[in-house]
Amino acid sequence: MERPLLVTDFLDRARRYYGEHEAVVATTGERYTYDEFGDRVDRFAAFLESAGIGKGDRVAVLDPNTHYHLEAAHGIMNLGAVHTPLNYRLTPNEFEYILSDAEVDAIYADYDYAGKIESIRDEVPVETFVTNDADAVEGDWLDFEDVIDNDGAFERPEMSEDEVITINYTSGTTGDPKGVMRTHRCETLHAYLTILHQDIEDTDVYYWTLPMFHVNGWGHIYAVTGMGAKHICARGVDVETVFEALREEDVSYLCAAPTVLNQFGAYYDAHDVPVQGANDVRVATAGASPPEATIRTIEDELGWHIMHVYGATETGPLVTTSDFGRFIDDESRFRVKKRQGIGFLGTEIRVVDEDGEDVPRDDSTIGEIVVRGNQVMEEYWNKPEETEEAFNDRVEGYYHMGDLATVDENGFVAIRDRKKDIIISGGENISSIELEDTIFEHPAVADVAVIPSPSEEWGETPKAFVVPESGDLDEPGVTREEITAFTRERLASYKVVRRIEFVTELPTTATGKVQKYELREREWADEDEMVGQG
Structure with missing residues (x-):
């Protein structure tokens, strides 16, 4: 028997079997069962339908990890509309590009970030603007609680598993973000694989440290929901709050970039607090490998289980893990867990x-x-x-x-x-070409190359090799601090270039192409690998 694989099945299943069980703990303290959560989702879908949103229309979500994000995402997809989550760390210009490129019809934006959208409102095709606190936002915005004041009646259209249901924008080597089109089928199968390889069960309590915008929270907006597990929402990563939730909410599962793992270890060393409640804790970390010292601290001192996974926005993202017990023993544990896996x-x-x-x-x-x-x-x-x-x-x-x-x-x-000109700093992709284009706009800069530089805190961080227009390294006509300020004015905060080295020339091939590999070799000479741990 063939049955279409649809992302709407995940919440449908949770409501069918776990309706009276707690589903979501909001950042504002409210607690919702799956029946209550599903009702709010229905009412948001009904509002969107009344606003003219239908199957295939793009609807953007700009929100830290609040219950509104989950409700908006599932409400959008219940209509067969295309969930288009946005990275809240981007600049208004970047939002303008994405909203225009995707031809977004409606947007829900958290009150902390709606101002960035308001500043470009007249330049984008969006017609419907919703926020979770209209009184806190300049301009004409609808309030989420007001728009869901309806009977929740809407008509779910017929959907095919091969239809696109999400578009996730990712940084590219050209600087312009690319919209990754994902179907019901690939989202569903990725969620199944996540459930399998991350050992997700209905008894799990999942703490949202991983941004929900990041490839739909690695698929956890589906996987955790479909299994009837519990979501603990959080506006960003505050280490003290995470430890409190681990104890008070019995958190069993979370995700953390290697940099965040280091923060957990440092907090534990400084405070020596209990590190879990009634449940054992496992933590997924992605991308480049965590340092051995980090794995040792998290597993041996905190007693948590690390699952190292790897992928890209284009691949779901998850495609590999090193968390396969037959290959791991006391002698090989760190060597195996540092690898991206099979x-x-x-x-x-x-x-x-x-x-x-x-x-x-x-x-x-x-x-x-x-x-x-x-x-x-x-x-x-x-x-x-x-x-x-x-x-x-x-x-x-x-x-x-x-x-x-x-x-x-x-x-x-x-x-x-x-291979790509991408820097991964603290889990965020940064296009080195975008940084080069920005720095090159400074009148005192004749040429520039940007590469990843090793960072204990972020794994890697951008470093710019700048050829000054003056040709004089002693009198370059601009200071390092001024270049940093120049990038801060034009880029999202996590892209700001803080490491600058003035050079007389850049290494090039015979045809004039900059040989970044030489710069990376020099910069990473004291490291084991030319890839950071971020």
Whole structure:
């Protein structure tokens, strides 16, 4: 029997079997059962329908991890509309690009971020503006609680599993974000895989440290909901509050970038507080590997279980994990957990050379990671050339991750370098080309190259090598502090360039192409790998 895979099934299931069980603990203290949560979702869907939103229309959500985000997302998808979450750390100009590029019809924005949208209101196609505190927002905004004051009646359309249901924007090497189009099918199967490989059960209490906008919270807006587990919402990561929730709410599961893991370890060292309630704690960390010292602190001192996963926005994101017990013993634990791992069930991971051939399992030959799986995106929104390249660069029909890696005798991949001009700082993707374009606008800058630089706090952070227009390193005509301020005025806060080195020239090929690899080699000479832990 064939039954369509639809993201609406997750909340439907939770309401059917867990209606009277607690579903969501709001940042404002309210607690909702799945019946109550589902009712609020219905009423938001009914409002959107009354505002003319229908199947295929794009609706944006700009919100930290509050219950409103969950309600808006599920309400949007109940109409077959396309959930388009936004990174709340972006600038108004970036929001203008995304809202216009996706042709967004309506937006829900948290009161803390609605001002950024209000400042570009006349430049975007959005017609319906909703916030969770209209009194706190300038301009003409509808209040979420007012718009859901209805009977919750709406007509759910017929939907196909091959229809796009989310668009997630990701930073690209060109500086312009790309919209990753994901269908009901790939979202559903990714959530199934997350449930399987992250051991999600109905007794879980999930604490929202991972941004919900980040690939739909790695699919946890579906997975945690569908299993009937409990969501604990949180506006950002406050370490003290996390430890309180671990004890008072019996949190069993959370996600944390390596930088956040370090914050947990440092807080525990300074305060020696209880680190859990009635439940054992497991924590998923993604991307480049956490340092061995971090794994040791979290597992041996706090007693939490680390699950290292890897992926990209385009791939769901999750495609691998190193959390496979048969490969882990006391002697190998840190060596294995630092690796990106092997593929999720039903996911094909290869590391290929420039000719598209698999590299040997010698843990020294470097190739690019490519992947095929049901959780991989459909395509980029309105970017056919980028889509074609992403799936057919070295080998046809695989998504090319842009990460260079080796493979050991067990098939575990380990990232060694990065092919893309992307810096991953504290879990956020930053386009080095975007930073270069920004710095180059300064009249005192003749040329610039930006690379990732190692950072204990963030794993890696942007560093700019600047050739001054004056040609004089002693009198460059601009200070490092002025360049930092210049980027702060034009970029989101996490993209600000704080490390600057003035140089007389940049290393180039015979054709004049900047050889960033040489700069990275020099910058990372004292590190084990040329990839950060962020």
